[in-house]
Amino acid sequence: MPRVPPQQQLSTNMKEIKKGAWSPEEDQKLKYYIMRYGIWNWSQMPKFAGLSRTGKSCRLRWMNYLRPDVKRGPFTMEEVEIVIKMYQELGNRWSAIAARLPGRTDNEIKNFFHTHLKKHFGVKNDASMKSTYKARSNKKVLKKTKENEMTNVEKGSPNGCNSSENSNITWEENQMMDVSMNCYNVVDQPIINTEINPVILESNPETGGVATCQFEYTHPCTIFDCSSFDSFDQYFDMSSTWIDDVLWDA
DNA sequence: AATCCCACCAACCGCCACCTC
DNA sequence: CGAGGTGGCGGTTGGTGGGAT
Structure with missing residues (x-):
């Protein structure tokens, strides 16, 4: 059947x-x-x-x-380092990588890798990957902070x-x-x-x-x-x- | 100001391993 | 041992928002 x-x-x-x-x-x-x-x-x-x-x-x-216990927000440099290291060790075993990053889900790591790291793999070394991420991450944190400031004022539902x-x-x-x-x-x-x-x-x-x-x-x-x-x-x-x-x- | 393009990410899909009967 | 059910995993898609033109 x-x-x-x-x-x-x-x-x-x-x-x-x-x-x-x-x-x-x-x-x-x-x-x-x-x-x-x-x-x-x-x-x-x-x-x-x-x-x-x-x-x-x-x-x-x-x-x-x-x-x-799900952790939100941008990845820290430590987390990025772990993702890179673990990817080199384990490949695309996202759940295994997620196990090393408490609070991060396999889906989140997978998305993060595809958007931030994939294009760099095999093209640039770790240092350049991290520096690229750092620049983007700072930009994102600034943006998020601004959003939160706006949110605190505008959202009023009890x-x-x-x-x-x-x-x-x-x-x-x-x-x-x-x-x-x-x-x-x-x-x-x-x-x-x-x-x-x-x-x-x-x-x-x-x-x-x-x-x-x-x-x-x-x-x-x-x-x-x-x-x-x-x-x-x-x-x-x-x-x-x-x-x-x-x-x-x- | 309008449109286009692209990055991001939540969610879906298909497959597989494991468990139970 | 095999069939069926369930959960987990990884690949992919589609909606959205923001930046570029």
């Missing part, structure tokens, strides 16, 4: 698989779900998190952008999200969401350490009651009757509305 691609598997369950840039709401849903229930199964997760995305897409978004028509979300907006979620957990107790180390689950919280299950908070479908809460979506809608109310009132 031919293998069924994950997209097709999901399309039977989901009305429509969304592609392209992630909206702030989608980010918040994914982040909130993982913070609350951990990572248990990427392919099933979008369904329970109320996301019309493939598991792969969710995983990528989490790994490359939403994960709390929940930190830019409520403009643009559906793309910035890193700064995501960080604001982190702050929001830390302050206003919908559960009675704070979620201990999950901001740094989300729980990796061994079972589906949907099934509940499994001995090896490590999640700290009960999945909405086990709190309530599954017929009334058959997805995380409904629960999230209730919770986020509550969060929004608190934040706007504050």
